[in-house]
Amino acid sequence: MSGAADREAVFPTRQSLGLMKAKLKGAETGHSLLKRKSEALTKRFREITRRIDEAKRKMGRVMQIASLSLAEVTYAVGGNISFQIQESARSARFRLRTKQENVSGVLLPAFESYLTEGNNDFAMTGLGKGGQQVQRCRETYARAVEALVELASLQTAFVILDEVIKVVNRRVNAIEHVIIPRTENTIKYINSELDELDREEFYRLKKVAAKKQRDNAETDAEMKQKRENQEALDREAGESAAADDSAPADILAVDEDEDVIF
C-alpha cells in the first residue's frame, strides 16, 4: 500500500466513490470465481499429468512388443519388406477425429481414432510367405497407434491446460495484488478528501454562524443604545411637555359637562 501514489485518477466525489465501491465488489467476485476456476483446472491438470506419465510408460512397452512382431515379420518373410510397404502406402486407413470436452469453460480437444473401410494398401504384402505374421504385426501396430493417439490427446490437453492455467493465475494475481489494493486506495483517498471537504464546510458554517452572532450582538447593542437614547429623549421631551401641556390639559381635564338634552 503505497498511499497516494497507487490509485486511480478520479475526482473525489460521492459519485466516483459509489463507482469505486461497485468496482471493488466486482473485483472481489471475479477474484473468487477465477480462483475457483483455476483450482478446478489445476485438479484436472494434475490428473492429466499423472495419466500422461502412466501412458508414456505403457507406450514404451507397447512399442517394444510391436517392434518384436515386426522382427517376426522380417524373419518370416525372409527379406526386408519396408521398401515395399513405403512404396505401396497410398491412403491412410487409420485416421483421426477430434472431439471436444468442456472443463470449466476450457475446450479440450481429444483425438479419437477410426479405421476407414475398404482401402487396404498392403493387400499384397506377405502374399508369398509370412502373411499371418504380417497380419498379426498390423494388429499389434494398430493397437500401438491407438495407445499413441490416446497419449497424444492427453498431451494436447496438457499443453492447452498449462497455457490456460497460466493465464487464469495471472488474472487472479493481477486482481489480488493490483486491482483490489488500488481500488481500496482510491476509496480511501476519496473518503479522506470527502471528510476534508466536510470539515472545511463545517468550519465555514461555524465561521458564518459566529459572524452572524457577532453581527446580531452588534445590532442588538446598537438597537439598545438607540432605544436608550430614544427613551432618554422621550423622557426629556416628556418633562418639557408636562410643563406646557396645561392648556390642553385644561381643556381635556375640565369637569364633565352636563349632558345636553334636547
Next chain:
Amino acid sequence: MTSQADYKDRQFLAVIGDEDSVTGLLLAGIGHVTAPPDAQKNFLVVDGKTDNATIEEAFNRFTTERKDIGIVLINQHIADRIRHRVDTYTAAFPTVLEIPSKDHPYDPEKDSVLRRVRRLFGE
C-alpha cells in the same frame, strides 16, 4: 485458445522415424500420400545418412505447413538430433509425440513434455 477450425480437419498422423518404426506404423495404416501434383508423404525415413536439415525441414512441414496432420510421431533418438526445435515447439496442434525405437529404449528424462511435467511438480 484454439479455435474449432484449427483442428477440425486434422485427420492424419505423421511419422519421422527409423526404417522399422516407419514400416510398422505404415502397416497399421497411417500412411497417406496426397494427390499427385505435389505428392506429399506423411512419413520420413531417417537413417544414418539423413542430415539434420532434412529432418528439421520435415518436422517444420508436418507441424506448421500441413494443416491436415493432428499428431506427429517422432523417434526419440531423432528428436534428440533436432532437440532445440522440438523443445521450442509448444503449440497444441499438431501434437508432437516422442516414441521409442527398436534400438533406442525410451528415456522419460529426455522427453520435452515429460520434462515440463517434472518441472511443474518441482522434481
